[in-house]
Amino acid sequence: MAHWRDALDGAVAEMPAGRAVRGRPTAGPGDRGDGVLDRVGTFQAGAPCPAVAMVADPDRFDERGAFREAVFTARREVALVALREAPAGMPAHEMVTSVLNTPDSLRRGVADWLRSLEPAAVAALRADAVSWVVDARALAARRGEPQWHEPRALAYTPRSLSTALTAQVDAVRTVRAGTAQDRTHLLVLRPRSSPADRRVAGRTALLWSLVRGQEPASVVLAMRATLERVRFAVDGEFLSTALGEAVADLGFAAQPGAAPRRVGPHCRYCRILGSCADGSAHLESLKERWAAPWDHIEVASGVDPTT
Numbered sequence: 001m002a003h004w005r006d007a008l009d010g011a012v013a014e015m016p017a018g019r020a021v022r023g024r025p026t027a028g029p030g031d032r033g034d035g036v037l038d039r040v041g042t043f044q045a046g047a048p049c050p051a052v053a054m055v056a057d058p059d060r061f062d063e064r065g066a067f068r069e070a071v072f073t074a075r076r077e078v079a080l081v082a083l084r085e086a087p088a089g090m091p092a093h094e095m096v097t098s099v100l101n102t103p104d105s106l107r108r109g110v111a112d113w114l115r116s117l118e119p120a121a122v123a124a125l126r127a128d129a130v131s132w133v134v135d136a137r138a139l140a141a142r143r144g145e146p147q148w149h150e151p152r153a154l155a156y157t158p159r160s161l162s163t164a165l166t167a168q169v170d171a172v173r174t175v176r177a178g179t180a181q182d183r184t185h186l187l188v189l190r191p192r193s194s195p196a197d198r199r200v201a202g203r204t205a206l207l208w209s210l211v212r213g214q215e216p217a218s219v220v221l222a223m224r225a226t227l228e229r230v231r232f233a234v235d236g237e238f239l240s241t242a243l244g245e246a247v248a249d250l251g252f253a254a255q256p257g258a259a260p261r262r263v264g265p266h267c268r269y270c271r272i273l274g275s276c277a278d279g280s281a282h283l284e285s286l287k288e289r290w291a292a293p294w295d296h297i298e299v300a301s302g303v304d305p306t307t
Helices: 002-013 029-034 042-046 071-085 092-101 108-115 119-140 197-212 236-254 265-269 277-296
Strands: 154-156 164-167 171-175 183-190 218-223 228-233
Touching (some): 002 197, 042 236, 119 183, 164 197, 164 236, 183 197
Antiparallel strands (some): 154 164
16 A cells, blocks of 8 residues: 555656646535546546546536436445345345335435435336346356445545545455465446456556555456456556556646547537537538538439438
C-alpha cells in the first residue's frame, strides 16, 4: 500500500501546475456546472471519448446537488446486497424481492429513492436486478460461490488533491497458497467488451492495491452481453501503467477541456456534441458516406424519385 500510494502521490506532485487540482475544494451543489469531477472512476477509464467522460453530467444531479438515482445505477447495489445477504441457493427473484421489501439494507440515497417509486418503476428495478444476479452467478460462480463484494466503491484521494480515484469490485476469490501469500482474484461485471478493457482492469487492480494494500493476482472482466470472461494478470508493470493512466485522468478531471476528443459511433449520443467540432464533422462525414451511393441510382420511369 505504501509503495503504490507514494508512487501515485509523487507522480501527482510532478503534474504541471496548470493541470494540478491541489487545494481545490470538493465540488458541492453550486459547483456542478463548472465541469470539475470530484470522483474519477472506471467509467472515465473505459470511456471511448475522454472529453465527454471528464465533464460532470448535470442531469445526474438535482437542484440541491444530490445525485439522482436511476434503475441503471441502483440495480447493481440491489443485486449485490441480495447476493451477500440471501441464503445460498435462493432463486434470484426471491433474493431481489427480499431486498426491495427491506430497503434499509441499501445505501440511504438508494433506499429513499426506492420508497418514492411507483409500482411500475419498482417492477422495472426488480427485473433489472434479477437479470444482474443471474448474469453474476453465471460468470462468477463457475467454481463455487465467490465472496461477493460490498456495493461501495474502492476510493483513494491522492495527497493534496480533492479528486478521488474510484473503482468497483463485484466479486473476490482467494486461492490459498499454503505457506506462500494467498492469491486474490477480482471480478468486475461489464456490459460488454471494449478496447478499454485493459485500462479498466488496471484501474481496478490499482485501487485494490491502494486501498487494501494487496496486489491482486488477476482482474477478470465478465461481460454480460456474451457471458465471456477476459482475464488480466497483474504484476508490477501492469500496475505502473495503470498508475500513469490514473494520473493522466486526474489531470483531465482538473481541466476537462484538455481531454482528448475521440470520434466514433458514440458521437451520435454525445451530450456535448453541440460544442464538439470533431464529433460534428465526424457525423457529417458519415451522412455523406451514406448518401453518396444513392446519388448514382437510376430511377425507373414513372417513379417519383423523392420516394
